[in-house]
Amino acid sequence: MMNLYEVARFLEAHDNYEILTHAYPDGDTLGSGFALCMALQQKGKNARVITTNVPSKFLYLLNGVKHQVFEPDTIISADVAADGLLGSNTDAYLGKIDLCIDHHGSNTLTAKEKFVDRYASATCEIVYKLLNRMNVRITKEIADCLYTGISTDTGCFRYSNTNADTLRIAASLMELGCDTAAINKAMFETKSKEKIELERAVYDTIMYCADGKCAIIYTTLDMMKKLNIGDDEMEGLASIPRQIEGVLIGITMREKEGGFFKISVRTNGNINASDFCAKFGGGGHPAAAGCSIEGKLDDVRNKLIKAAEETL
């Protein structure tokens, strides 16, 4: 494992960078990828970001990125925790990554060199420190990228991965011209009319069990079709049942094509979500995990109720 100084020297010593992001890209992988890209370009290097797609709400992250034509020599990954997360870039890049920069303690990505800081709230927090070591001038555009990654990975400083460094870095990024109000509004304060309709429909599905300590919500393919809603809008649904006072296990069931449900489990207190999902062949983090269960709505829900009552 490299230290941050060595990462800075590595980036200064090489050129012609391709920067990989993870599949289903989020604010942190895109923010750290594009920030690194602009920083390297500022240092006179060639660089581009390789991403499966950029959801429209993240398109502002590309402001300030120069389009450069070159033959790649050096492959970096930003916020990619495992080989399986390379998505459609797997065939072209697996095994060819020269340097992996990440904040997931569980990182298992195949890469020649690594810098993983599990105490960083976001990969963007690492990149901020790295750019300072490299004497990169943090422009407004770079600041917007870094703030986006930090705020999205911490739920705007709500989650317990937020530390004092996180808040101080965010303060500095504000002073560097980052448009925090616009970013926060776009990331956290905007719901499409369809999303509002979806939440309303999902509220109608809330069922409590285990004396109110477990809450289950669901979406069906029918609901999604009727509301004309895509998978993009599903983000955040899983946090609804856990938010309910007294609930220790919050379960979200999403019907998928092929006769099965994708299950997201979020827990409070000492309940282990990963153990819960392991009963159904899934896994994840202690407070957030997932699994898939085949069957009809009522049958799947009854299995989950039974498992919840056993756990609680």
Add this chain to the structure above:
Amino acid sequence: MMNLYEVARFLEAHDNYEILTHAYPDGDTLGSGFALCMALQQKGKNARVITTNVPSKFLYLLNGVKHQVFEPDTIISADVAADGLLGSNTDAYLGKIDLCIDHHGSNTLTAKEKFVDRYASATCEIVYKLLNRMNVRITKEIADCLYTGISTDTGCFRYSNTNADTLRIAASLMELGCDTAAINKAMFETKSKEKIELERAVYDTIMYCADGKCAIIYTTLDMMKKLNIGDDEMEGLASIPRQIEGVLIGITMREKEGGFFKISVRTNGNINASDFCAKFGGGGHPAAAGCSIEGKLDDVRNKLIKAAEETL
């Protein structure tokens, strides 16, 4: 208007404090009130907070406050912007306030001395700076109070009143032992079952006008009675209509006893919420304001729709 140094000298020179909070107390008035109280007690003074009530989710703010019996000599207010906000304390305290500490630029409270900093995100931000001037040791309990006020008034650092100072103060409060994860969970990630039912009912009331640029929701006394919900649970409702994509004016109508509606207006873009509410004799901030309108649901809503269509 005093400066912060003079406020510190004032507090050191006097004794036997009663600290007033505003009616329908929120995290900032309670956090700044109890933080000041503990700070004055630490300085060897007598102090107590006078509040109409403390909602149960804020009871932890009282940890570390000593119960003292004394005859009051000095009356301070924390986060009280106007005489009308003294609520049930009006008769006993109006005109008797020695020092007003607040962050509302619109402050019109009757008080002998004032310190109002409109650039502070929260009154708790002012109190943090004040306690440093007074060489108060910021205990975990004081840090919990200050963080609560800052995080609740900034929507956990989302709103545009958040500045670099705000984030750095929050960083310092974390290092002073403030339990940010528990506070954020209680403030932002927990909803009572009744609140969930209320949101579900309110979603059913959404009406769009002005080509979808205005959204209006409402609650009635009947709804509140049927759901067995108190005013405590109404917090946060007002942010629902403004969140909807494309909405520039989000309006929340709450029916009150006495044949009138309390109106909360939240705006996006350049729309001035205070100007909008001034049409109905109300006022507030550029992006968040309020007023009261007498009449029946449909009549009041039609007036609001007309005003919105004129504005947009």
